[in-house]
Amino acid sequence: MIKASVIGGTGYAGQELIRILMRHPEVEIVTVGSRSYAGQKFSDIYGNYENIMNHVCEVADIKELAEKSDVVFLALPHGIASKMVTEEILMQTKIIDLGADFRLKDIDIYEDWYNTEHHNKSLLKEAVYGLCELHRDDIRDARLIANPGCYTTCSILSLAPLVKNDLIDINSIIIDAKSGVTGAGRGMVQTSMYSECNESIKAYKIGEHRHTPEIEQELGLFNGKNFNLLFTPHLVPMNRGILALSYATLTKSIAINELQELYKDFYKDEYFVRLTGDRMPETRWVKGSNYCDIGLKIDTRTNHVVIVGAIDNLIKGAAGQAVQNMNIVFDLDEKTGIDFIADFPI
Amino acid sequence: MIKASVIGGTGYAGQELIRILMRHPEVEIVTVGSRSYAGQKFSDIYGNYENIMNHVCEVADIKELAEKSDVVFLALPHGIASKMVTEEILMQTKIIDLGADFRLKDIDIYEDWYNTEHHNKSLLKEAVYGLCELHRDDIRDARLIANPGCYTTCSILSLAPLVKNDLIDINSIIIDAKSGVTGAGRGMVQTSMYSECNESIKAYKIGEHRHTPEIEQELGLFNGKNFNLLFTPHLVPMNRGILALSYATLTKSIAINELQELYKDFYKDEYFVRLTGDRMPETRWVKGSNYCDIGLKIDTRTNHVVIVGAIDNLIKGAAGQAVQNMNIVFDLDEKTGIDFIADFPI
Amino acid sequence: MIKASVIGGTGYAGQELIRILMRHPEVEIVTVGSRSYAGQKFSDIYGNYENIMNHVCEVADIKELAEKSDVVFLALPHGIASKMVTEEILMQTKIIDLGADFRLKDIDIYEDWYNTEHHNKSLLKEAVYGLCELHRDDIRDARLIANPGCYTTCSILSLAPLVKNDLIDINSIIIDAKSGVTGAGRGMVQTSMYSECNESIKAYKIGEHRHTPEIEQELGLFNGKNFNLLFTPHLVPMNRGILALSYATLTKSIAINELQELYKDFYKDEYFVRLTGDRMPETRWVKGSNYCDIGLKIDTRTNHVVIVGAIDNLIKGAAGQAVQNMNIVFDLDEKTGIDFIADFPI
Amino acid sequence: MIKASVIGGTGYAGQELIRILMRHPEVEIVTVGSRSYAGQKFSDIYGNYENIMNHVCEVADIKELAEKSDVVFLALPHGIASKMVTEEILMQTKIIDLGADFRLKDIDIYEDWYNTEHHNKSLLKEAVYGLCELHRDDIRDARLIANPGCYTTCSILSLAPLVKNDLIDINSIIIDAKSGVTGAGRGMVQTSMYSECNESIKAYKIGEHRHTPEIEQELGLFNGKNFNLLFTPHLVPMNRGILALSYATLTKSIAINELQELYKDFYKDEYFVRLTGDRMPETRWVKGSNYCDIGLKIDTRTNHVVIVGAIDNLIKGAAGQAVQNMNIVFDLDEKTGIDFIADFPI
Structure with missing residues (x-):
């Protein structure tokens, strides 16, 4: 059994991770760390764990956890x-970080977009960007994995085959993404109150969202160029799910079935990427699952390609992919414990 | 492996059943029957099954299915x-019926409330009412199981310990229940349109809902009396979940902790019934799970007891309990394949 | 023009009040008081007022406001x-209080249920309970009006004709009420976060909600008796609306059409009370309006009457009724400025 | 008093129109036409009209209506x-058509996108496109007004100042629009069922929606060119509201404040267009109102301008604009009867 601990277990991503790990056949949860809820039973915070889990939240010391996990x-x-992760810790345990600290390779870009100093330049190089479908081999041997962001996962998987095959003008990319409210986290802010976001939609941080450079970095690996794209997120009145529409100008004429074949080929070994053919993805078909659904559309009137990607932001966009990374690292079947069929209607 | 078939697989309960059976470690799905979608791939109707399931819906002949399931x-x-089930069929296969036809033992009550003739009086006697927590022993040997209704399951489990222990005036029971919209099924009716039921709540069929006699029948088993209760359902703007508040007048003075102990004792061997103590049940903590959560409150000002019950209408209230029944019949660990932790927030 | 000021204008009820007053043909808004948002433009807090209203929120001194309003x-x-309202202030202006401080006539009951000391026993006697349909004559001459609570308005209007006509056992009343999330106010609490209350329903404060004694007080006026009722509120995933089901045992046999006539007669002069006949009220038909819809059902099986009441909690349950009170006080047509047709689907 | 009739009054747009007309100070409703509900009281179909309106739906003969309206x-x-509208009818009454039949000037484009023959080529020329802010002078004298589509209104108002001032590459326009479910109408289709669209988002008819040529036609009027744009609509789980993000490449460098000034100048006389400055529009601030809110953003990294537009699809996108057109035609103050402040939270 893999001994696993979670620090920050009481946020939405942390809780989803614990739910998955609790039913993972090869995992035993050692410690649930939570500064805000230290001393409280996890099942008192989240009533779904009543009778299921007896863990009490602790102020976790990562060094201690490293020793026993x-x-x-x-x-x-x-x-x-x-600030937490050190060489010493990495000699004792694997770290899978669901946050942003180790995702961006260029420290200037990190400090610029996050408006803060980075505390760990040396480990930044070692960290592997944990988008399983693109970096599986590096993940296998990694000690420190930077689990990708939710918008990021969906956007990169949507665009990778096109960029790799040089079919689009890289400078023309516009990503218009929509997320459910859990994407904003569990922190109390006015804009996440029920009556403030229910029955309304808004765009936010247009061109300024921190997932932008992450997408640019990863797509840039395919063509070696620096480039900028325009990324716009939206808040949608639903709990979960991301739908991202990526628009780009085609540089070559290509038929839709050719394009579909190209994607099929690119993702032929990927269990968690589904190409939906003529049916466009909808978040309801991935919600509660680790799948990324991708649909393709060519608009010949304007010479654009539109890629529709859908994921569950808390699963493939966070906790599910984190466990997928763990499965790779520990040499398990990659879908162990995360092979969910989307529950519907839920 | 248990060979299982589903007739009526494209409704919401049928689909949920298929989802559970697809991941059940001891089950293989033989046939998905659906008159309305015959000839269509199940994954074309429900996009969540894309790449997961290749079954094509068939107009199912129950005799053929009985032979191979x-x-x-x-x-x-x-x-x-x-009309479908016969002695011949029951000699070949087990039948678990999620519908209402075999639930009511008194054929006059059936014909009165359902306003139709019953076609199978003889099998009615044989059929076992499949509320697992109350009829486990009979279920074990049953050939024909009548899976309870959703409101019914929640209401009976809420009230059984009180009725059995003769603590309430049986003629004072009022059940005020609230259900998500999946409870209305997948059929196209104006009142189930998004903009007709979103952002609104209504009561319906006050005192006239067909689950009423089912609850009366089962509670009556505990005290041998005929009695009437008042049952009111509501439609709530959410996909899933039932919350039922049962009100009754206490016939004896009892402290809340005594009452809690009495329930704990009654359900001490029941994995899927959780007593929530001082925290009252909410549907979010059971949604996506097979649990029935129960909370208790005594109002000394009016000498009433209030029982709060919560279930997922499609799982414990339909498909999950159907599989729980199957597990009992086939002598599997009762929670096999249905030991879900409620997913949250979803 | 009536000069009106609002203290506490940035909560949901306050904002709704301002919206109504802004379009009221006989009113001019003088001052919007808000401690939390002092110095901010009202339209920066609530974007719906963009280009419509230039008021800046002020820390309001009630004495100054009294002079100019x-x-x-x-x-x-x-x-x-x-604490705010004094004899001096009432000599200069009319006060309509949407809060709870002047609703309960019995100071012990107030202090018991609100768990705090009351600061103004003398004015408590003078204050008129502003349920327009029941206390219109007193309201006309009042200086200080205690606007009723939302659950309260709906419950009292539902039950008044029955209590007055002595048709029910007063000790058998159970009110099972359901409210949208705006009922919880705009304050930031975990339980009002979108993902915490979306897609779930819960009961809360069973038998302990502060609107209980308010309903008891007002119904008690009809029969002179002290009595207790059981009131249970629920939180429903929708922005607005209250649906209250009141259950009681009938003391006399009465036909449904007789009962409907009795209600029609009781409310024959009331513009804002609608009897819906055989169609039961739903919150969607009153949302955005000042109506209270009432439907009646007799369950002969259990000898119960069920009254279904529906209002918009922010309008008839708060701001709309406050303006209705103002219209009475200033001798305007009672429906001036509040004669809305419920907007649908919204 | 203007005598007004509505044909097709029981759809969502028709009902909203009737609600507005019922409270319009200069209008009297003569006839409500509805084939599907002929003979039924309007208030039986829509419970919000209980006690308010006694009209019974009729199979309307437009000739008769023309005589009396x-x-x-x-x-x-x-x-x-x-098929309905003729020269004879237009000699007797004004026609305001909320449908698509008279919007597109080029009959080939109409027949191509709507896949049907047009029955009235002559009147097509006479019809005035009823986007009030752009065609007010023509509307004033029109007999036949083609009320614009919902997506269309929002998109054209968003882009008009940029196209007119030649600031963007007209061939680079991408509009990513999101609509609430009332946009799909009241017809019963599986995809509009509550549990099918709740808690999910999808794009549909990418590049193929019929509002596309309407936007192209109107924007083309500003620069005389034929061009194509890419329009993508989405279905969002909420009752009402449209949010449209329009993306285009800038052809000149321009500062955000210059751009804001340019929009202010363009819309300086327009009561129903609000520029929201640095705050981006959200549908909640326009829902229930006739406003179109517009926000602007320049992304210098990619040289794009993003215009965010928001309207209520049933008001400014349908019934409200229809009444605005009526007000212009009958020489009333343009905001008569439609000067609503968005109700919030609703």
Whole structure:
């Protein structure tokens, strides 16, 4: 059994992670760390664990956890993990960080977009970007994995085959993404109150969201170029799910079935990427699952390609992919414990 | 492996059943029957099954299915199952009927409340009412199981300990229940349109809902009396979940902790019934799980006891309990394949 | 023009009040008081007022407001208004208090249920309970009006004709009420976060909600008796609306059409009470309006009457009724400025 | 008093129109036409009209209506109005058509996108496109007004100043629009069922929605060119509201404040267009009102401008604008009867 601990277990991503780990056949949860709820039973915070789990939240000392855990998951606001993780800790345990601290390779870009100093430049190089479908081999041997952001996962998987095959003008990319409210986290802010976001939709941080450079970095790996894209997120009145529409100008004429074949080929070994053919993805078909659904559309009137991607932001966009990374690291079947069929209607 | 078939697999309860059976470690799905979608791939109707399931819906002949299946689940509107099931079929397979046809033992009550003739009086006697927590021993040997209704399951489990212990005036029971919209099924009716039921709540069929006599029948088993209760259902703007508040006048003075102990004792061997103590049940903590959560409150000002019950209407109230029944019949650990932790927030 | 000011204008009830007053043909808004948002433009807090209203929120001194306003509305948490209002102020302006401080006539009951000391026993006697349909004559001459609570308005209007006509056992009343999330106010609490209350329903404060004694007080006026009723509120995932089901045992046999006639007669002069006949009220038909819809059902099986009441909690349950009170006080047509047709689907 | 009739009054747009007309100080409703509900009281179909309106739906003969009405509103599926309206009728009454039949000037484009024959080529020329802010002078003298589509209104108002001032590459326009479910109408289709669209988002008809050529036609008027744009609509789980993000490449460098000034100048006389400055529009601030809110953003990293537009699809996108058109035609103050402040939270 893999001994796993979670630091930051009481946020939405942390809780989803614990739910998955609790039913993972090869995992035993050692410690649930939570500064805000230290001393409280996890099942008192989240009533779904009543009778199921007896863990009490602790103020976790990562050094102690490293000693008694095979893997430690971090689900923390940015700026904390980079202070916590050290060489010493990595000699004792694997770290899978669901936060942003180790995702961006260029420290200037990190400090610019996150408006804070990075505390751990040396480990930044070692950290592997944990988008399983693209970096599986590096993940296998990694000690420190930077689990990708939710918008990021959906956007990169949507665009990777096109960028790799040089079919689009890289400078024309516009991503218009929509997320459910859990994406804003569990922190109390006015804009996340029920009556403030119910029955309304808004765009926010247009061109300024921190997932932008993450997408640019990963797509840039395919063509070696620096480039900028325009990323716009929206808040949608639903609990879960991300739908991202990526628009780009085609540089070559290509038929829709050719394009579909190209994607099929690119993802032929990927269990968690589903190409939906002529039916466009909807978040309801992935919610509660680790799948990323992708649909393709060519608009010949304007010479654009539109890629529709859908994921569950808390699963493939956070906790599910974190466990997928763990499965890779510990050499388990990659879908162990995360092979969910989306529950519907839920 | 248990060979299972489903007739009526494209309604919401049928689909949920298929989702559970697909991941049940001891089950293989033989046939998905659906008259309305015959010839269509199940994954074309429900996009969550993309890449997961290749079954094509068939107009199912129950005789053929009986030959090749160890168990046949029926998820059909009332009045159909009672025509389909015969002695011959029951000699070949087990039947678990999610519909209403075999639930009421008194045929006059059935015909009165359902306003139709019953087609199968003889099998009515044999059928076992499949509320697992109350009829486990009979279920074990049953050939024909009448899976309880959703409101019913929640209401009976809420009230059984009180009635059995003769603590309430049986003629004072009022049940005020609230259900998500999946409870109305997948059929197209104006009142189930998004903009007709979103952002609104209504009561319906006050005192006239067909689950009323089912609750009366089962509670009556504890005290041998005929009695009437008042049952009111509501439609709540959410996909899933039932919350039922049962009110009754206490016949004896009892302290809340005594009452809690009495419930704990009654359900001490029941994995799927959780007593929530001082925290009252909410549907979010059971949604996606097979649990029935129960909370208790005594109002000394008016000498009433209030029992709060919560279930997922499609799981403990339909498909989950159907599989729980199957597990009992086939002598599996009762929680096999249905030991879900409620997913949150979803 | 009536000069009106609002203290506590940035909560949901206060904002709704301002919206109504802004379009009221006989009113001019003088001052918007808000401690939390002092110095901010009202339209920066509530974007719906963009280009419509230039008021800046002020820390309001009620004495100053009294001098320059014909009426001052208070929309404040309990315990504040009773300190603010004095004889001196009432000599200069009319006060309509949307809070709880002046609703309960029995100071012991207030202090018991609100767990705080009352600061203004003398004015408590003078204050008129502002349920327009029942106390219109007193309201006309009042200086200080205690606007009723939301659950209260709906419950009292539902039950008044039955109690007055002595048709029910007063000790058998159970009110099972359901409210949208705006009922919890705009304050930031975990349980009002979108993902915490969306797609779930719960009961809360069973038998302990502070609107209980208010309903008892007002119904008690009809029969002179002290009595207790059981009131249970629920939180429903929708922005607005209250649906209250009142259950009681009939003391006399009465036919449904007789009962309907009795209600029609009781409310024959009431514009804002609608009897819905055989169609039961739903919150969608009153949302955005000042109506209270009432439907009646007799359950002969259990000898119960069920009254279904529906209002918009922020309009008839708060701001709309406050303006209705103002219209009475200033001798305007009672429906001036509040004669809305419920907007649907919204 | 203007005598007004509505044909197709029981759809969502028709009902909203009737609600507005019922409270319009200069209008009297003559006839409500509805084929599907002929003979039924309007208040039996829509419970919000209980006690308010006694009209019974009729199978309307447009000739009769023309004789007794000053204006007839048509709220019908496409293909019907073009058969109904004749020169004879227009000699007797004004027609405001909320449908698509008279919006597109180029009959080939109409027949191509709507896949049907047009029945009234002559009147097509006469019809005035009723986007009040752009065609007020023509509307004033029109006999036949084609009320714009919902997505269309929002998109054209968002982009008009940029196109007119030649600031963007007209061939680079991408509009990513999101609509609430009332946009799909009241017709019963599986995809509009509550549990099918609740808690999910999807894009549909990418590049193929019929509002596309309407936007192209109107924007083309500013620069005389034919061009194509890419329009993508989405279905969002909420009752009402449209949020449209328009993306385009800037052809000149311009500062955000210059751009804001340019929009202010363009819309300086327009009561119903609000520029929201640095705060981006959200549907909640326009829902229930006739406003179109517009926000602007320049992304210098990619040289794009993003325009965020928000309207209520049933008001500014349908019934409200229809009444605005009526007000212009009958020389009333343009905001008469439609000067609503968005109700919030609702």
